[in-house]
Amino acid sequence: MQEIHIVDIRKLTEIIKSKYGYDFTNYAISSLKRRIIRILELYKFKSVDALGKRISEDPVFFEEFISEITVNVTEMFRDPSFWRILRDKILPNILLNNKRIRIWHAGCSSGEEVYSMAILLKEMGILENSKIIATDIDDQILKRAKSGVYTVKNMELNEKNYVRFRGENELNRYFKIKNGLTYMDKSLVKDVSYRKQDLVKGGVFNKFDIVLCRNVMIYFNQNLQNDVLKKLHESIFKYGYLAIGSKESLIWSEIANKFIVANNEEKIYKKIKE
Amino acid sequence: MIFQGLHTKFKAIVIGGSAGSFQGITRILSRVPEDFPLPIILCLHRLKHVRNGFMEALSIKSIKNVVEPYDKESIKPGKVYLAPANYHLSIELGHYFSLSTEEMVNNSRPSIDITLETGAYTYKNKLIGILLSGANKDGAMGMKNIKDSGGFTVVQDPRECMINTMPSAALEMAEIDYTLSIDNIIELFFEIHKLYK
Ligand SMILES: C[S@@+](CC[C@H](N)C(=O)[O-])C[C@H]1O[C@@H](n2cnc3c(N)ncnc32)[C@H](O)[C@@H]1O
Numbered sequence: 001m002q003e004i005h006i007v008d009i010r011k012l013t014e015i016i017k018s019k020y021g022y023d024f025t026n027y028a029i030s031s032l033k034r035r036i037i038r039i040l041e042l043y044k045f046k047s048v049d050a051l052g053k054r055i056s057e058d059p060v061f062f063e064e065f066i067s068e069i070t071v072n073v074t075e076m077f078r079d080p081s082f083w084r085i086l087r088d089k090i091l092p093n094i095l096l097n098n099k100r101i102r103i104w105h106a107g108c109s110s111g112e113e114v115y116s117m118a119i120l121l122k123e124m125g126i127l128e129n130s131k132i133i134a135t136d137i138d139d140q141i142l143k144r145a146k147s148g149v150y151t152v153k154n155m156e157l158n159e160k161n162y163v164r165f166r167g168e169n170e171l172n173r174y175f176k177i178k179n180g181l182t183y184m185d186k187s188l189v190k191d192v193s194y195r196k197q198d199l200v201k202g203g204v205f206n207k208f209d210i211v212l213c214r215n216v217m218i219y220f221n222q223n224l225q226n227d228v229l230k231k232l233h234e235s236i237f238k239y240g241y242l243a244i245g246s247k248e249s250l251i252w253s254e255i256a257n258k259f260i261v262a263n264n265e266e267k268i269y270k271k272i273k274e
Numbered sequence: 275m276i277f278q279g280l281h282t283k284f285k286a287i288v289i290g291g292s293a294g295s296f297q298g299i300t301r302i303l304s305r306v307p308e309d310f311p312l313p314i315i316l317c318l319h320r321l322k323h324v325r326n327g328f329m330e331a332l333s334i335k336s337i338k339n340v341v342e343p344y345d346k347e348s349i350k351p352g353k354v355y356l357a358p359a360n361y362h363l364s365i366e367l368g369h370y371f372s373l374s375t376e377e378m379v380n381n382s383r384p385s386i387d388i389t390l391e392t393g394a395y396t397y398k399n400k401l402i403g404i405l406l407s408g409a410n411k412d413g414a415m416g417m418k419n420i421k422d423s424g425g426f427t428v429v430q431d432p433r434e435c436m437i438n439t440m441p442s443a444a445l446e447m448a449e450i451d452y453t454l455s456i457d458n459i460i461e462l463f464f465e466i467h468k469l470y471k
Contacts, residue, residue, distance in 0.1 A: 030364040030392045031374040072374045075379050079325065160323065218345045218361075218373045225346070246325065247358050249344040
């Protein structure tokens with residue numbers, strides 16, 4: 001593995017910022033560095049400079065770059081106990097005061113989280129009363145999310161998670177296997193709107209009863225987490241919920257006092273102040 | 275035992291381990307005293323989808339409490355940290371952790387190489403790396419990174435390991451300062467403890 005310097009990374013993020021308007025300056029540095037090294041090896045660039053040159057000259061390549069620089073690893077029913085709490089506590093709570101549930105998956109990656117939600121809502125009998133918006137910065141991964149096609153190997157893991165979640169059925173009721181790939185039942189997500197959205201540069205675009213932003217902000221440094229959390233806070237109705245990854249925390253952020261802990265183990269927070 | 279190259283400038287200890295390392299690590303932690311001054315960062319291969327239980331099992335056997343850090347949590351002297359299940363654990367320049375779900379490295383997440391390498395980058399020659407029993411080569415590259423940055427490297431004696439692939443790979447790839455039994459590793463902790471008194 002070749003060593004690259006922080007100044008080179010800074011130069012690269014400047015090029016991207018000025019040419020395309022995305023800002024990776026405040027991404028967590030060690031994973032960003034590993035991602036860049038990975039891209040250098042993948043495309044056989046000799047240096048970060050060479051990569052920067054290609055990016056500034058080739059917008060089509062830049063799309064690929066975005067896709068490679070982001071980490072898309074995800075699962076259905078990741079942290080099964082989280083989904084159980086959603087089903088048993090959080091969503092019923094929202095339904096006490098609302099007929100409809102408005103849900104935002106911020107950083108939905110290839111859509112496994114969205115399918116998990118849709119299946120959970122369906123099993124609760126409230127899929128029709130829900131409006132899901134799923135966003136990501138990465139166009140290519142959004143295409144995968146929309147296609148609902150996953151590998152059999154990943155689906156085995158998803159099935160294990162679903163069993164731990166204690167779903168009502170077998171997960172395979174929701175997909176078909178064809179030519180060694182699994183095809184999700186798309187009727188589950190027929191009302192989902194998938195959109196490209198950048199949490200860093202993008203503004204607040206709507207309000208939700210619950211926002212899931214799990215394992216996305218770990219790729220940001222603390223300052224950027226703080227900025228993004230302010231936007232997420234603004235995007236949630238009063239008494240709505242924010243769910244972050246199980247190893248993330250709100251403690252250090254400015255908006256911490258505007259939330260109370262709804263479930264500490266699963267990192268679900270309830271907004272109590274505008 | 276007399277250890278050459280010990281001094282009070284060390285800032286952290288990182289311990290990597292995989293198959294067959296649990297007993298060794300608990301023996302070490304059961305002896306590391308309450309007021310041991312350096313942070314101890316554990317990156318151990320563990321079941322990917324079992325989030326709970328491992329940290330508790332280690333804590334029970336340790337004098338010190340073992341915690342899984344949150345993303346961006348700062349590294350405090352004297353604390354014992356354990357890489358959480360299914361996340362890579364990086365050590366950042368401002369002496370804090372960050373977590374990531376990147377692809378597995380050496381078939382592992384957490385990957386010992388990632389924790390050691392980022393640790394070497396952050397702590398330079400002020401890091402001690404210890405690699406215990408294990409069945410793959412994860413950690414060997416990281417030990418090389420530590421040595422190249424001027425740090426102090428130790429592997430568990432392969433003859434004592436349940437599975438010696440990991441320390442043997444490190445011995446092949448990197449310059450290792452000491453090859454030690456668990457008992458001698460415990461002694462090393464005592465020596466470091468004395469230095470800081
Ligand atoms: C590791 S995945 C998390 C997927 C899912 N939420 C989960 O927990 O399994 C992180 C996702 O965040 C997206 N992402 C990274 N930076 C982003 C940004 N600035 N705006 C929106 N999405 C972003 C990546 O493209 C990636 O798909």
